[in-house]
Each structure stands twice: as C-alpha cells, then as structure tokens.
Amino acid sequence: MGKSSEVALIVLGGVIGGLISVLDAWADPISYPLTLSKLASLLIIPGLKGGAAAGIGVYLLTQLDSTQLVRGFFFAVTCGLAFPSILSNGSTFSDRVTSQVASKTIAENVERLTTAGGSSSGPLSASEVAEIKNASIAILQASPKAPSSDMKYADSVLQQAVSDLGKSATESRDTGALEALTSIGSVAATHDSRGSFDAALAELKTLKAAPDAREDLRLGAATAIERIQGVARSHETVALER
Helix, strand or coil, X not given: CCHHHHHHHHHHHHHXXXXXXXXXXXXXXXXXXXXXXXXXXXXXXXXXXXXXXXXXXXXXXXXXXXXXXXXXXXXXXXXXXXXXXXCCCCCCHHHHHHXXXXXXXXXXXXXXXXXXXCCCCCCCCHHHHHHHHHHHHXXXXXXXXXXXXXXXXXXXXXXXXXXXXXXXXXXXXCCHHHHHHHHHHHHHHHCCCHHHHHHXXXXXXXXXXXXXXXXHHXXXXXXXXXXXXXXXXXXXXXXXXX
C-alpha cells in the first residue's frame, strides 16, 4: 500500500472514531429536525477533529508499523474517540456536542416564537397555535441540556407565547389554544421549567374563571389544570425516588 493510501486509511479511522464519539448526540431527540448548523456540530466538526487526532496520534506520538495497518487503523479509531474527550475540558465530546445542538435548537425556536402570532388583534389561527406549541415544546425539551444563559431570553419569549395562547383560548371558538397550553404546561412540568409551568397554569386558571368564555372551554381548562398538576406531582415523586 502506498503512503497516501496509508494516510487516508489512518485519517478515515480517526473520522470514524470522531463520529462514534458523538453517537449519543445523534440519538438525542433535540438533534432533530436537522439543520446545517446542527450537521456541522454532529458530523463535520467531530469528523475533522477525529481525523486530525488520528494523524497526530499515529504519526507524531507513536510509530506506525506499515506491515500492521489493521492495528494502525483501529488505533486511529481509538485516537478519534479519545482525543476529542481530552480536548473538551474533561467532559465527553458527545455531551459538549449535545449542549451545542441544544443551544442551536433554542435559538431557532425562539426565532419561530417571535414571528408566530401575537401581532393580530383576534384569536391566533390554527397554524399559529401549532407553531407556538411546537416551538415552545422544542425549547423546553432542549433546556436541560443547554447552558443556563441560553434560557434567560428564551424564558421571557416562552412566557409571552403562553400569554398569547391564553388570550387566544379565551376568544377562540375551538380548543386548539387550550390544548397547546395543556401540552406546554405538561412538558414544562417534566423538564423543571418552573417559569413556563407557572405561566401555563396561570393562563388556564384565568380561562377557567373567565365569565365570557364558553362553558366547554372553562371545563376543559379545569381538566387541564388537574392534568398538568398531576404531571408535576408524578415528576416530583420520580425525582425523589432517584
């Protein structure tokens, strides 16, 4: 095998090792839907780091026996796995990538919330309600894995979105906004997002007591309050048992 082919094999081993090091991040639901920036964190950056780590490990820190390329290849894979962790301040590279992806997920969905609804004088449309619900849940699911600093601005945007849903639920003729509030409150309860949980609960209580709201919406709000409070109690019980 020529020298260029040998180097290519070693680099390939490092790339494979680098990608294996972030498999847990690929398995995390917050990585989806994939965007170009997430692909860079999940695929391009670990692949490049793994390939570079293999080259450094094989050609600078050890001596490769060209007659044992299979051993060299798997050593390159090991380098791709190990070097990113060493260079990530003691944490696993997968955890770091997951945190980066969570930050990007929050930023993308905060932008969705700032452009969805809230500008019209009447109730939100069904598509606006769905957009607010999905973006809010994506932020809440990503929040435990993102730096706390990323959630400061997101919290205020989330609470404004919940307020918009509450107003729409009172004025609307369907239950879409009510269902969105229930979903957001339940997810907030399971992800320890107290601000969003309290905001959703407050809006549901307001809807329950609203004299101008339809009877079925007020009854639905009462049921939703019991549901998300039950989710919160179950989550607290599980947390205490751990």
